[in-house]
Amino acid sequence: MTFLVAYDDSPLSRAALDRAVEFAGEQKVVVVTAIPRSPAYARANDWLDDDEAFDMDATEAMLRERVQERQPSVSFEPVRLEAAPPPATIGLAVRKAARQFDADVVFVGSRNAGRLVTNIVSVGQNVATDASYDVHIVRSS
Numbered sequence: 253m254t255f256l257v258a259y260d261d262s263p264l265s266r267a268a269l270d271r272a273v274e275f276a277g278e279q280k281v282v283v284v285t286a287i288p289r290s291p292a293y294a295r296a297n298d299w300l301d302d303d304e305a306f307d308m309d310a311t312e313a314m315l316r317e318r319v320q321e322r323q324p325s326v327s328f329e330p331v332r333l334e335a336a337p338p339p340a341t342i343g344l345a346v347r348k349a350a351r352q353f354d355a356d357v358v359f360v361g362s363r364n365a366g367r368l369v370t371n372i373v374s375v376g377q378n379v380a381t382d383a384s385y386d387v388h389i390v391r392s393s
Contacts, residue, residue: 253279256355256385257326258346260285260297261318264361267393272359273323275388281326283319284349287311290336308332329353350385361390 255276259265272281288294291306299311316328331345350358 253356254353255279255281255357255359256346256350256353257281257283257359258285258342258361259283259315259319261299261315262297262361263393264390266322266361268359268361268388268390269319269323269326271388271390272357273326275357275359281323282349282353282355283323283326283328284331284346285312285315285319285328286331286333286337286342286345287315288333288336293336355385357386357388359388359390361393 253276255272257265257269257272259269269281269283287308289306289308291300294300294306294311295302299314300306312330312332315330319326319328329349331349333341333345346358346360349355
């Protein structure tokens, strides 16, 4: 089995990563991070300080390091995007990665998850619509 984690270094995505590794045991865990070429997006996600210049390579390296420090056994797969996209675009990038890596379960941290999957108003909304894999929504860190 392959477990895929949508990761943006938020507390919920870190919890999703930890849970995926716990559930996976000896199985493969792939971490996917969408990295838009956008200083504003990077700052909003605490990837970049206010006075720091945006550098795609440095941002990717920082995220890879944070993932590897937290869970050294996982594979980190960045997805570079040209601009700051709406959550739907990031969700589509995660779905594409789930198909690419033949994921059996996708873990998503979502602070907006409601009682029903259809109420998720975020990246998780688009990820949860694909029936080719199960979705594990992490709502608490």
